[in-house]
Amino acid sequence: MPMLTAEKLIIAFKKLSHFVANPDPEFKNLILSASNSNAWFSPEEVEKALKALHDMLNESDIETWFKGIKISETPKKVGLILAGNIPMVGFHDVISVLATGNIALIKLSSSDDKLLPALFKRLIAIEPLLADRIIYVERLKDFEAVIATGSNNTSRYFEFYFGKVPNIIRKNRNSVAVLTGKESKEEITVLGHDIFDYFGLGCRNVSKLYIPEDYDIKYFYEPLEPFQPIINHFKYNNNYDYNKSIYLVNAATHYDNGFLLLKEDVNMVSPLAVLYYERYQNIEEVQERLNQEAENIQCVVSNADLKVNTVVLEPGQSQHPRLWDYADNVNTIDFLNKI
Numbered sequence: 001m002p003m004l005t006a007e008k009l010i011i012a013f014k015k016l017s018h019f020v021a022n023p024d025p026e027f028k029n030l031i032l033s034a035s036n037s038n039a040w041f042s043p044e045e046v047e048k049a050l051k052a053l054h055d056m057l058n059e060s061d062i063e064t065w066f067k068g069i070k071i072s073e074t075p076k077k078v079g080l081i082l083a084g085n086i087p088m089v090g091f092h093d094v095i096s097v098l099a100t101g102n103i104a105l106i107k108l109s110s111s112d113d114k115l116l117p118a119l120f121k122r123l124i125a126i127e128p129l130l131a132d133r134i135i136y137v138e139r140l141k142d143f144e145a146v147i148a149t150g151s152n153n154t155s156r157y158f159e160f161y162f163g164k165v166p167n168i169i170r171k172n173r174n175s176v177a178v179l180t181g182k183e184s185k186e187e188i189t190v191l192g193h194d195i196f197d198y199f200g201l202g203c204r205n206v207s208k209l210y211i212p213e214d215y216d217i218k219y220f221y222e223p224l225e226p227f228q229p230i231i232n233h234f235k236y237n238n239n240y241d242y243n244k245s246i247y248l249v250n251a252a253t254h255y256d257n258g259f260l261l262l263k264e265d266v267n268m269v270s271p272l273a274v275l276y277y278e279r280y281q282n283i284e285e286v287q288e289r290l291n292q293e294a295e296n297i298q299c300v301v302s303n304a305d306l307k308v309n310t311v312v313l314e315p316g317q318s319q320h321p322r323l324w325d326y327a328d329n330v331n332t333i334d335f336l337n338k339i
Helices: 006-021 025-036 045-058 060-064 090-101 116-125 129-133 150-163 185-200 218-232 235-247 281-291 332-339
Strands: 077-080 105-108 134-136 147-150 165-172 174-178 204-214 261-264 274-280 298-300 311-313
Touching: 006 045, 006 060, 006 116, 025 045, 025 116, 045 185, 060 090, 077 090, 090 105, 090 116, 090 129, 090 147, 090 332, 105 129, 116 129, 116 134, 129 134, 129 165, 147 235, 147 332, 150 165, 174 185, 174 281, 185 218, 218 235, 235 261, 298 332
Parallel strands: 077 105, 077 147, 105 134, 147 165, 174 204, 174 298, 204 274, 261 274, 298 311
Antiparallel strands: none
């Protein structure tokens, strides 16, 4: 198999970034038609995902990332079971395998089986040496390592089937936000992206809110008005209506602004179109709770100076990971360099 070099890969990823920012007519048509296969993949949400990929693949970060990468001289076959909850969510796993010189055996999600192949088709056109290193499979076999993303239920099956080889097995995670009450309207508005981007379906989406005990909910709701059009999406609207009806029938106390329900709840994972919240007396008790739940949290969104064992991001940044912001805080490159 021809040897890939860091220089060739860096050039290829930079060129792919330019393509993502300026897709050709064929890919633009695919963006427009994506929602026919998956209603959650509206053109607006796919465009957001492409913008995030473009930001991730900026020239400076690509070069910095590769400084910590060892390219294998003996490529290993790495099985990838990709998620499909948001557009092209498996992109980072694939390029991590390629960046380390290995072979990606890709089991696509049926929810996202068109956008990623089209994107990697373009990458292969840029760097033909990658053609033998991107392989789509219906069933994983003859693999030497596995990275599998799924639910808490599927993770048990993954551990059974893939436990004998080096593996990263990801389960359900969600993200939380911690407010101090000192946030400006603008900061709450950008926090709306952490809540609503991709309809709240991503593990980086905020599903739980911690607020001071005397916090007035209206100061949270008012800046979110720019996101009101989300209710026009029929699947999101269906979830909103369903959860609202449940709360009304059960006489459950909740807040409602017409497109997002707020309910006080100790649980970390809220239903779609619902944001759970908890009030706190001091920031130390929040930090303790977050550290207890670290295994279930993808990231924390806050401007507070938190001492927690998870990634803390400023409002508006949860859906814009950088190349070294690894899922579940497990360094994918270190894992691949060691297999």
